[in-house]
Amino acid sequence: MKEYWTSLASLLGVLAFCQSIVSSIFPPELRYAILKLTGRLFSLFSSYVYFDITEIDGVNTNELYNAVQLYLSSSVSISGTRLSLTRAVNSSAVTFSLANNDSIADSFNGAAVLWEHVVTQRHSQTFSWRPLPDEKRGFTLRIRKNDKSLILDSYLDYIMERAAEIRRKNQDRLLYTNSRGGSLDARGHPWESVPFKHPSTFETLAMDPAKKLEIMRDLRDFAEGQEFYQRTGRAWKRGYLLYGPPGTGKSSMIAAMANFLGYDIYDLELTEVHNNSELRKLLMKTSSKSIIVIEDIDCSINLGNRKKSCSNGGKRGGSSSFYEAAAAEMRGGGAAGGGSDESGNSITLSGLLNFTDGLWSCCGSERIFVFTTNHVEKLDPALLRSGRMDMHIFMSYCSFPALKILLKNYLGVQEPNAAGVWNEIEAVIDKAEMTPADVSEVLIKNRRDKDKAVAELLEILKVRAATRGGIGRHFETVEEEQEKRAVEVSKEGEAADEFSGEQSEEEEEDDNKKIK
Ligand SMILES: Nc1ncnc2c1ncn2[C@@H]1O[C@H](COP(=O)(O)OP(=O)(O)OP(=O)(O)O)[C@@H](O)[C@H]1O
Ligand SMILES: [Mg+2]
Secondary structure, eight states: OHHHHHHHHHHHHHHHHHHHHHHHHSOHHHHHHHHHHHHHHHHHHOSEEEEEEESEETTEEOHHHHHHHHHHHHHHHHHOSSEEEEOOTTBOSOEEEEOTTOEEEEEETTEEEEEEEEEEEOOSOOOOSSOOOSEEEEEEEEEEGGGHHHHHHHHHHHHHHHHHHHHHHHBOOEEEEOTTTTOOOTTSOOOEEEEOOOOOOTTTOOSOHHHHHHHHHHHHHHHTOHHHHHHHTOOSEEEEEEEOSTTSSHHHHHHHHHHHHTOEEEEOOGGGOOBHHHHHHHHHTOOSSEEEEEOSGGGSOOSSSOOSOOTTTTOSSOSSOHHHHHHHHHHHTSTTTTOOOTTOOBOOHHHHHHHHTSGGGGSSSSEEEEEEESOGGGSOGGGGOTTTSSEEEEOOSOOHHHHHHHHHHHHOOSSOSSTTHHHHHHHHHHHHTOOHHHHHHHHHHTTTOHHHHHHHHHHHHHHHHHHSTTOOOOOOSHHHHHHHHHHHHHHHHHHHHHHHHHHHHHHHHHHHHHHO
């Protein structure tokens, strides 16, 4: 062993001696040429091939460098011994990366590769339109010559994909709004954004578990469906209509969808959009992997008179239905659809549907449109056909299975302690027609005393069930809601007829009196 160390030390000594001779005898240019030649000779006999991926390629940032850095961050965190830690702006996660001049082994399809992070000082500042960093950074990838064709292309593609995934996971998602109207920011963007931190998830969402699973499956199929949409020639987008009374979780569902898929949200305020071309610009500036939301679609916009006042409890837009007016536009060849008001606003249904439905829908991919409404019965059936809104989701009053989820969320209990309470709640909950928002209020107020919370909830449920007795039927489909509405309208019509009939009888009497 001792002999081994002695011979290694003497070998290193010889190398150092040779290096000092080369440095002292040869001028720098020749030294560089000798090193290059040695490198060439070395690579000729080497079984490896090397690829340099520099951070800055000319003056452009090399996307591949950033991707490799992110990709390696997921593996160095497990196996590295010296790591760099960073936390990007708008991010709540810390990222690991390979420290300077450190290396790490990886494998792909059975082939071993070695990554080295090479950092050197930039000596002379070469001319550039923008200042370059003091350090020259890059990755060197070492692979076996035999593996070159086997792994190179697919390995780099794989790295790009993985990096995009990690970036999405690390970065906080954003909530965009067009509340600034049509004006653009300094970078020419019409959307304003804030980090999206809504805590709602499918786990915390109180609704029928089977329905929840169905929605989650649908969303997952959509997100993983790139190949399917490509093959079938369909634009990679999906539309959801969420409808139901206020406080049943429509907005919470949108947040849960975004958190489930890791998508950004674009909250499209239609009352701020002045015309179709503005709408087109807004929608063109949305990114893929996003959910475009139009809340309260029935009163978002009044094509006849687009004032922002809304008779619907502070909801957006005017009281008349956007869809009713828009449907009239479709049927009547644009009379209502012109949508111009005194202020020159002209947004039409076709402008919106061109993006959800028409040719423009394929500009940008992997996008979900979500429309919400409290009054599905007001929507024109022609506007609810498949393809526009692929899934109609009824957010109902709090059901028994939904209540179980709320009890678990707020009180941490699976079942009430007192015997019999469970059955009593189950007996009245549907009749009581309480929204999950109302139930949540009661549970939050009494969250320190679980038994009191459950007892108070039962009391309220009983009172509400008694006052609302018999109404407890839920209209689950858009068609049912619309049928119900049609019956109401025809009853109103009959009442009006009767009223006008009575009047005419009275008038007849008057006339008779006059004649007499
Ligand atoms: N299904 C639900 N599951 C869990 N929490 C819910 C649910 N529905 C309502 N909530 C609670 O009630 C509050 C209001 O719900 P949300 O804003 O999602 O209702 P909404 O249906 O969008 O109402 P609106 O029609 O008025 O916009 C939420 O903050 C949430 O805490
Ligand atoms: Mg809402």
